[in-house]
Amino acid sequence: MMMEQFRHSGDFLAFTLANPNGLAPCQFELGSGVTVEIWDTGVICFQPAQAARQHIILSCGVHGNETAPIELCAAIVQDILQGHLTPTERVLVLFANPAAINLGRREVTENLNRLFSGHHSKGAGLINAERQRAQALEQYVTRFYEGAPANEPRCLYDLHTAIRGSRFEKFAVYPFLHGKPWRKQQLQFLAACDVHTVLMMQTPASTFSYYASHSHGADAFTIELGKVQPFGQNDMSRFAQADNALRALITNRLLAPKPFAAEDFHLYEVYRAINKQTQDFKLHFADDVQNFTSYPLGSLLATDGDLEYRVEREGEALIFPNAKVAIGQRAMLMVVPTDIQHNLI
Numbered sequence: 079m080m081m082e083q084f085r086h087s088g089d090f091l092a093f094t095l096a097n098p099n100g101l102a103p104c105q106f107e108l109g110s111g112v113t114v115e116i117w118d119t120g121v122i123c124f125q126p127a128q129a130a131r132q133h134i135i136l137s138c139g140v141h142g143n144e145t146a147p148i149e150l151c152a153a154i155v156q157d158i159l160q161g162h163l164t165p166t167e168r169v170l171v172l173f174a175n176p177a178a179i180n181l182g183r184r185e186v187t188e189n190l191n192r193l194f195s196g197h198h199s200k201g202a203g204l205i206n207a208e209r210q211r212a213q214a215l216e217q218y219v220t221r222f223y224e225g226a227p228a229n230e231p232r233c234l235y236d237l238h239t240a241i242r243g244s245r246f247e248k249f250a251v252y253p254f255l256h257g258k259p260w261r262k263q264q265l266q267f268l269a270a271c272d273v274h275t276v277l278m279m280q281t282p283a284s285t286f287s288y289y290a291s292h293s294h295g296a297d298a299f300t301i302e303l304g305k306v307q308p309f310g311q312n313d314m315s316r317f318a319q320a321d322n323a324l325r326a327l328i329t330n331r332l333l334a335p336k337p338f339a340a341e342d343f344h345l346y347e348v349y350r351a352i353n354k355q356t357q358d359f360k361l362h363f364a365d366d367v368q369n370f371t372s373y374p375l376g377s378l379l380a381t382d383g384d385l386e387y388r389v390e391r392e393g394e395a396l397i398f399p400n401a402k403v404a405i406g407q408r409a410m411l412m413v414v415p416t417d418i419q420h421n422l423i
């Protein structure tokens with residue numbers, strides 16, 4: 079797709095996917111006065127005509143086969159470009175891994191969501207498209223927040239879908255805050271997105287949301303919207319609330335949330351992370367077992383060479399099990415319900 083076709087259609091996703099290795103930066107203004115800046119393939123920034131109060135990053139396609147969030151973000155961008163939606167806030171939308179989206183695969187060579195906070199530069203001499211993209215995405219996030227006064231809210235919602243079905247179809251990961259309190263206002267926003275299950279992380283991570291949270295002080299989340307499906311096969315009505323809430327956020331039309339109530343949420347914390355140590359890592363439950371499933375104490379969950387992982391704690395539930403990850407990486411998290419009200423602000 080050429081520039082002219084893109085300007086006509088407003089289809090920034092198609093423009094990105096036709097130019098997965100890079101796009102010449104450019105800038106133009108919409109009839110509404112919104113300034114549009116294209117920084118790179120998959121990287122588009124909207125600056126409203128009037129002074130903004132919030133600095134919002136929406137990202138999708140960190141994993142190339144997680145299509146529902148890509149469709150959702152593409153529609154938002156197209157509606158802005160065609161004048162149907164006029165942001166009042168500064169917005170950066172990222173289609174994070176165009177090459178993987180084109181392949182319909184989670185990754186081209188390496189999991190992009192394990193390369194942030196400098197992990198893209200670890201491992202002597204290793205260079206690949208995902209490492210370069212992780213570094214570039216960090217630079218774009220930095221550039222965007224450099225344009226944000228320190229006292230103004232900044233957030234990043236990194237939209238994904240899970241590989242498996244989940245007992246809770248939509249859920250969020252709240253990155254580790256190093257002892258700072260979790261924010262009720264953010265949980266209320268997640269509830270407005272119809273996301274009522276939140277996993278509170280207990281350690282630093284190499285994910286995009288942890289990077290935005292830790293390096294830029296953003297309210298940042300990984301949000302899982304349903305299960306991986308090919309393009310065109312998502313039932314987008316299941317994500318209508320998230321779509322509406324994100325559109326309301328960028329146009330400053332969010333309704334006042336109802337008072338915070340702990341019973342509106344299923345909160346979990348990580349009890350332990352199981353990392354793959356050998357090529358023999360094997361899960362001992364079926365592929366259709368859902369995220370947040372629990373088994374009785376002592377049940378065998380996984381083996382890794384001579385190692386056995388069994389249920390150790392009452393109520394322990396599994397999440398993100400994946401035997402195909404690279405050695406050394408997280409193959410499954412075990413989580414437990416938590417009541418973290420003491421650390422909510």
Ligand SMILES: O=C(O)CCC(=O)N[C@@H](CCC(=O)O)C(=O)O
Binds near residue numbers: 283
């Ligand atoms: O379903 C799965 O196994 C993976 C879904 C996914 O991509 N999840 C993210 C979570 C990131 C986080 O922990 O914040 C990931 O694994 O990168």
Ligand SMILES: [Zn+2]
Binds near residue numbers: 141
């Ligand atoms: Zn993902």
